Amino acid sequence: MPVISFASSKGGAGKTTSAIVLGTELAEGASVIMIDADPAQRLLRWSTLSPLPPNLHVVASGGERTIQTEIDDAKSRAAFVLIDLEGSASRLTSFAIAESDLVIIPSGEEQQDADAAIDTLAEIKMEGRARRREIPAAILLARTAAAVKSKLEKHISTELHKAGRIFKTELHRRTAFSSLHNAGGGLRQLNPEDVSGIDKAILNAEAFAAEVIEILEGNYDAQAS
Ligand SMILES: Nc1ncnc2c1ncn2[C@@H]1O[C@H](COP(=O)(O)OP(=O)(O)OP(=O)(O)O)[C@@H](O)[C@H]1O
Numbered sequence: 001m002p003v004i005s006f007a008s009s010k011g012g013a014g015k016t017t018s019a020i021v022l023g024t025e026l027a028e029g030a031s032v033i034m035i036d037a038d039p040a041q042r043l044l045r046w047s048t049l050s051p052l053p054p055n056l057h058v059v060a061s062g063g064e065r066t067i068q069t070e071i072d073d074a075k076s077r078a079a080f081v082l083i084d085l086e087g088s089a090s091r092l093t094s095f096a097i098a099e100s101d102l103v104i105i106p107s108g109e110e111q112q113d114a115d116a117a118i119d120t121l122a123e124i125k126m127e128g129r130a131r132r133r134e135i136p137a138a139i140l141l142a143r144t145a146a147a148v149k150s151k152l153e154k155h156i157s158t159e160l161h162k163a164g165r166i167f168k169t170e171l172h173r174r175t176a177f178s179s180l181h182n183a184g185g186g187l188r189q190l191n192p193e194d195v196s197g198i199d200k201a202i203l204n205a206e207a208f209a210a211e212v213i214e215i216l217e218g219n220y221d222a223q224a225s
């Protein structure tokens with residue numbers, strides 16, 4: 001039932017990849033509908049590459065006129081609804097953000113990414129103001145090196161921490177994650193003979209999914225009290 005959107009005003013920030021990682025991870029134990037709301041339809045393309053688990057469905061959005069109905073419909077059918085958005089502001093993006101219980105903003109540790117993440121947070125805040133509710137959002141450091149951080153990376157990470165909520169888990173830059181776009185399916189379906197580091201990527205994905213659940217539960221608690 002919770003709706004989780006992936007947004008960032010920067011193209012290539014890691015929205016689709018992070019959505020695939022989370023969607024396939026959540027589908028290990030729950031029903032998931034993923035809505036491809038990016039006209040480029042990279043999520044839809046991924047979904048056709050190999051068979052998906054029976055409780056994971058990917059649907060393409062018909063656009064700004066239908067997105068709200070599509071979200072309502074998905075909410076009534078699945079335990080989690082994930083929305084992959086395009087990398088620029090649009091009415092479709094606004095509508096999806098307005099319906100979200102959590103907006104995840106992937107960002108690399110480069111200045112352009114950080115600026116885009118901060119812009120996106122501001123857009124979400126504005127959207128929340130218009131809808132008269134706070135829309136929970138969190139930045140996900142994505143495509144980051146698993147090694148020790150450089151001075152610049154530390155600086156950017158500090159800047160992002162000041163800007164808003166940030167996931168403790170980072171989705172590191174790993175071949176296993178980028179391979180999903182070629183192989184289709186989830187990390188557990190990748191062939192260890194073709195792709196290295198699948199185990200570490202799975203641990204990384206599990207930690208990410210656990211933190212998403214923790215944030216969603218916290219939000220629900222906060223609403224209830
Ligand atoms: N954690 C990661 N590890 C390795 N590669 C990654 C990771 N995240 C993203 N990538 C790679 O970076 C590129 C851009 O990622 P992705 O398509 O997820 O970004 P996006 O924000 O959805 O972009 P767009 O705005 O164009 O839709 C892809 O080639 C993807 O394979």
Ligand SMILES: [Mg+2]
Nearest residue numbers: 015016038042
């Ligand atoms: Mg994308």
